[in-house]
Amino acid sequence: MTALLEIRDLHASVGDQPILKGINLTLNAGEVHAIMGPNGSGKSTMSYVLAGRDGYEVTGGDVLINGESVLDMSPDERARAGMFLAFQYPVELPGVGGMSFLRAAVNARRLEAGEEEVDQLAFVKMVRAKARDLGISDDMLKRAVNVGFSGGEKKRYEILQMALLEPSIAVLDETDSGLDVDALKIVSDGVNMLRSPERTMLVITHYQRLLNHIVPDYVHILADGRIRRSGGKELALEVEESGYAGIDDAA
Amino acid sequence: MLATYEKLGIPLNEQKRLANVAVDAVFDSVSVATTFREELAKAGVIFCPISEAIRDYPELVQKYMGSVIPVGDNYFAALNSAVFTDGSFVYIPKGVRCPMELSTYFRINEQNTGQFERTLIIAEDSSYVSYLEGCTAPQRDENQLHAAVVELVAMQDAEIKYSTVQNWYPGDENGKGGIYNFVTKRGVCRGARSKISWTQVETGSAITWKYPSCVLQGENSVGEFYSVALTNNMQQADTGTKMIHIGAGSRSTIISKGISAGKSQNCYRGLVQMQPTAENARNFTQCDSLLVGDRCGAHTVPYIVSRNPSAKIEHEATTSRISEDQLFYCLQRGIDEEDAVSLIVNGFCKEVMKELPMEFAVEAQKLIGISLEGSVG
Secondary structure, three states: OOOOEEEEEEEEEEOOEEEEEEEEEEEOOOOEEEEEOOOOOOHHHHHHHHHOOOOEEEEEEEEEEOOEEOOOOOHHHHHHOOEEEEOOOOOOOOOOEHHHHHHHHHHHHHHHOOOOOOOHHHHHHHHHHHHHHOOOOHHHHHOEOOOOOOHHHHHHHHHHHHHHHOOOEEEEEOOOOOOOHHHHHHHHHHHHHOOOOOOEEEEEEOOOHHHHHOOOOEEEEEEOOEEEEEEOOHHHHHHHHHHHHHHHHHO | OHHHHHHOOOOOOHHHHHHOEEEEEEEOOEEEEEOOHHHHHHOOOEEEEHHHHHHHOHHHHHHHOOOOOOOOOOHHHHHHHHHOOOEEEEEEOOOOEOOOEEEEEEEOOOOOOEEOOEEEEEEOOOOEEEEEEEEEOOOOOOEEEEOOEEEEEEOOOOEEEEEEEEEOOOOOOOOOOEEEEEEEEEEEEOOOOOEEEEEEEEOOOOEEEEOOEEEEOOOOOEEEEEEEEEEOOOOEEEEOOEEEEOOOOOEEEEEEEEEEOOOOEEEEEEEEEEOOOOOOOEEEEEEEEEEOOOOOEEEEEEEEEEOOOOOEEEEEEEEEEOOHHHHHHHHHOOOOHHHHHHHHHHHHOHHHHOOOOHHHHHHHHHHHHHHOOOOOO
């Protein structure tokens, strides 16, 4: 079986600064992987490199989606190939209506797949239904994308987009940052609903608490641009007890 | 001539009848067809080529033509006044709310020519009219001149809403060819509580000089100017408005959104003038500029004159670029770069676009996307 996402000896730099120094990771369908690491370990860089952001230069290794290298693909091509990134800091788009943004994103994917554009009315109904599950009000859907949203609302909106776009690979970058306990529960429930045998998720987080809600199959500890240790969900608890310093020593 | 219109995808009869818009088509300054005239006549509304109006309603034309923009107002207005052949004429009688949108399509077809049309709209007491103007011209290597004159007169409690989507040929990417769009547009709010609202989406023309203005004579009269000006490649746009406050309690709002891409230059130039009689008059101005790429320019030149100490004038201005964060966010959702820029720019213009009548809003949105093609990447 071909892995949905395979990262092979990935090296990447921002400017002249090497950040990722040889990452190896294989994500199969149905699996949820967590990447944990201290600040500055390269967690966010990794999510941007996977998504193909400008300014994040791959200096070695490869990233494959369904067995095919995506390094030559632009961010929008990667997205249409099934990669979704839930942003740590979702971006405000003043004046851009939520519905038209969501529809543009869904249609881009459908056109790529040779399908017809979504019917406008059916689409609005579908968005409302999915939004309700995430506690997103109709009023929020009418506003411009992320404009005037609270931290928790922004994160829920990311999960809503994920639910609509149905990616095969979902990368969640510090989805727990800035969330209180209640918001964390709503967002985690949303993510858990999207767990599926056809999908893989890469959950990037600093803290173990998110992993109480989104229970991973595998945990990897990232430090100084390399994966220091990999294990099951119990590894996250070990980090909670002894901190990252302890883990690094044990490696 | 009508056949040419059909070919251009401007079907005067079918499409507009469905959309309930009355159309006057002006072709190389000659009015070729006006629809819905009988229906409008029932309401007492006159909508006809100005050549006919001169013949059929001379007393109205004599009374108002040149009353807002005198013959000697400026070079191009003088040229128009000397040579104009046709244009549109609208008269809304007292107390009548015009039952449909009125629209004129202007088109320059002949080579080596100019278009000098003239529009006159008169709204009597307590009447209302919404008027749309669309412009196109085929591609030619030579420059062509468009020097129109538009005069609006709003009497007591009357309201005129004038919307323009201007898509004259802008020239090629090296600046060869294109229309010189030197237009004089001015409205006067004669009566108390009258209102004139200009909305424009300007994407075409090699050079645009255009300042749709309001003379706010009546007490508590209202002037509005909503503008999107988008320039790409070698285009130059110098546009804005003049709000001349004469009446006490007169109010004006100016919302201007300038988008520059390519090597273009985009300038907002506007005057807000409070006359000594403009007791407690107010103005709010907001000028936002968006830069796409690193070789274009945005300029804002506001002129503010206050001769009345009770008048209040506010001016806000911003200049920004499409941020890399915003672009990446859209791309990551699978939206390609051109569509992403179009989305972000349309978002930037939203405040103005929502002032356009429905029939024009969709068209204008697409036009923004098309005009930005090739400006990224």
